[in-house]
Amino acid sequence: MTNSSMRFCAIFLWICLSGWGITPVQAYIKVYEQINPTFRLTKTVDKSRANVGDVLSYTLVLTNTGTVSASVVVQDSLSAGVSYITGSAIVPTGTTFTPGASVSAWQVLNMAAGQQLSLTFQVTVTAGGIVYNTASIPGEAVRACTTIPVKMCAGTAYRFQLTAPPGRPDYQWYRIPPGSTSAVLLTETSNLLSITAAGTYSLYSANTANCPDFSCCPFIVEEQNTVGCFPIAVKRFDKPVVPPNAGSVLYIGNSLGNFFAIDGNTGAGKWRVSTSSAFTSSPYVAAGLVFTGSDGGTLFAYDTTAGQQRWQFSAGTGILSSPVVSHTLVYVGSEDQNLYAISTATGSLQWKYSTAGGVTTSPTVANGSVFFGSKDQTLYALNASSGQLEWKYSTGAAIRSSPAIDNGRIYFGSDDYTIYALTASTGAFQWKYSTGGKISSSPTVSGNNVFIASEDGTVYALNATTGVLVWKYGTGGPITSSPVVWGGKVFLGGQDYTVYALDTSTGALSWKYSTGKPITSSPIVQTDVVYVGSQDGTLYCLNATTGSLRWKNPLDGQLLASPSMYTAGGSIVAPGISGGQQ
Template sequence: MLRRIVFTLLTAITLTAQTPFDRLVNAERDPANWLTYSGTLDGQRYSRLTQITPANAKDLELKWVLQTRAPAEPNSKYEATSLVSNGVLYTVQPPNVVVALDAANGKIFWTYPYNPAPSARLCCGRINRGLAILGNTLFMGTIDGNLIALDARDGHTMWTTPIGRPEAGYSVTVAPLIVKDKVIAGPAGGEYGISGFLSAYSAETGKEMWRFNTIPQPGEAGHESWENDAWKHGGGSIWTTGSYDPALNLIYWGIGNASPDWNGDVRPGDNLYTSSVIALDADTGKLKWHFQFTPHDEFDFDATQVPVLADLIWQGKPRKVLLFANRNGFFYVLDRQTGEFLLGKPFAKVTWADGLDAKGRPNRVGHSTPEGSLIYPENQGATNWYNPAYSPRTGLFYIPSWLDTHSINTSRVEPYKEGNQYGGGSATHEVPALRPGPTNKRLPEVGYGAIQALDPKTGAIKWHFNMMDVTDSGVLVTASDIVFAGGREGYFYALDARTGAPLWKAMVGGAVSAGPTSYAVEGKQYISIPAGNAIFTFALR
């Protein structure tokens, strides 16, 4: 009887306080669940589950598939990282359809079919990168500029907060980050000349609690890095989820590029805080420090990558660092307490800069020009929004990479007009920018994709697993030393995290454009990945 009472109590607790913030902070002790975009708040996407090993990975088999219920839109892509809490998997089918399902068998509990406003404007696909969860509430950005809260038990809408006007290009594609009682998110839309910001919203009411302008307004520090009123449409998008250090109480976030993308002449200056990582006080949103990877960017090199937090022995001493593989082709190590530049090295062919100075500032040797300039890496970057991973066991940082790709970057004078794209030029390249075609007939010298393992202490590439086509897949690494990742060719791989040797692969029949998650239900480890228009989940036989 006592046992039943205890079980009832536990069940009640589970239902009423499904995912308190403590669980998010301590997610590394709870590897059966995947509670945030990166699995843990440090952005490492490192699963401590070890049932699947290099020795038995060959025995992985498909357990379930969930197809999208509606015909896929031509501009949609399935980019959402799934969350898993207490055996329930939450995913977002593009553009904004939330599905709660049984994480062990794929059976649907409920769906939430959000219909975005027709005025939504997306430069790069009608996509969503995932949810956040706190308590019994799910949080989702919408492509028409809203942040909404849903009851995780039935999909009921709790509140809706408009973040920006969709008519002006404001959209929310980022998976929000929960910090304490706040939901951190901001708008995308740099290609439409938005003026970006990162904000904290009350998880309970949706009310904005603080805002940090990624394009500093008059009177704010950094505003002097803009001239000609260019700040009014300066971009600074929020595309990808940041990370959080509870001990320092700092939020870290990568900021999008400056607008217009290719014409820097209309915005003299460094254009802070575009193409930067910022460190904000989690309670106030005040800037603690920033580091700008690409001052006065002219190539669409936004810093739309997950800042990965790690504690390393750096030159003989423990150091809290931030690892950042940037779209501009350089890998960076920063001191995450101070923002001090510690190391920067290219991880791909780079021709727009011939190096970094002692403070990490690039020595620019290439520009977008009216006649077009050939630049490595191409404008989609040496990596992009698809997440990296870091393993404290191997000490390696895993980067989904585009290698040897280039584009011709052309600048043009284009006036700002609300709702129109505000690129100030364009980039042409042979590798399709956003999604693959049905076949690949490109020559190898056009460029290729790879998962690269890099030693963050030196920036040296330790191994690379090359693919014929490029990859938009995120990476996950496990405590049993397996790297999971996919690519545009439609393969989903398990690689040896120490050597890069392929251990297993599955053909999922569509491009992998999301990050994997791993979780456990009743003691069985699963690995789940969206691909094409479906989500595929594998476990051992």
């Protein structure tokens, strides 16, 4: 993979909505771009299709592409639907492999420059669907998938839902009927597909050039007539209910300086770390670590499993900016007017760039550049490796809105009441739109629209190409929360104490939920579940379709930061925002 190449891989969620239960297999679209790595990691699986009970063999190949010896820990995550076979690993001499129920670790010490090592292990397939295995090192993650046909009883009613991540310009779903070799283009053009018949289902969408056949592995439903399919025995063959986001972990800090890891399904606490300073910065998870900044000016790196501190980095003053990891660097801004690039492995400073104002926005990394705004009224584009300035653009007031990049454009808001669209590669102006208040909310781009909120209390949907207003929705107070789009809805919180779900096409209210105090942080959405924190000190978990409460967890202090999630399948769900109070 070269500096200019990108690899896209989409992983999709399917949900069995038959009369007996739900079985999710999920992940996400992630983009990887290689920048002068020290290590190169590849992963392969010996079968692209298997059945329940079969054995799969995975092979990891690690190469030291640097010029000096170095050490690394490879994290390997198994999705639901497979079980590690104890003792099956073939481990290179001098390295250590520690298997776990869902996450294993391969430790390699003092690997010589140019050296290549290979590790193999086996798993047993335990459930139908699509199973994944993800391996990661700082700055790189690789994945292998296998299709496991879902077997249903002929004549039994069932429905599956395939969900692709939103925001692609087109969705083309295909079905190969049983006994045929020809794919039929289906009429569905959204990111959701309901399945009620047997067949092989795949998806083609723009920006998935290397995975045109539904996540590299198609979803297959097979109907069968067997003894076990007689009505008296049907129950033995149906799948148990699997709770939404089982095995996932939420991370969030509060105003009292406490940082929490919380079970994404039940809301139960897993671990807690106490510091001496409040958290407004929202966390980011990568390479087995969770990174978060404190109002006291410290960037912490905690182990995701137990909360042990790996390292800390001190800036001059408060860190309200939310960190972002790309490759081997974590980027974060500070009120001391600097943007920092810090080693994810050691916490050592790699470079910093000074502005003339506090940096509270979250940086965005794309195509080898890092973009961020400053209170000196300027949006900056820097070389992500060196920190050298590529271009800058001045607005009429401080910039507290974090930028979003889509289709060659960069979008952001300013305290001059305006949302801007620029050419991402050059900073050239494309369009702007004026609102009635300051904009600290960060934009979200989905489909042809860009969604953003203003402190005038209004949510705006604008045409992403022209900036023309598509719709707007007024709330009962200022909005600093950043919108997130999922399942045809846009979600965000307001300082009128309310969580809103609006229709992405029309802006019509789908539902709203009231909390006890203002919401200045931003929600995240995963598997039909919305997670959002309120200044009443409570983390709420809501049904994304209906707005009904699933659970809530009081966390003993105001929640100014937004939550981030690390799922059981190895995906990261993070808000694209820069903290709540700035």
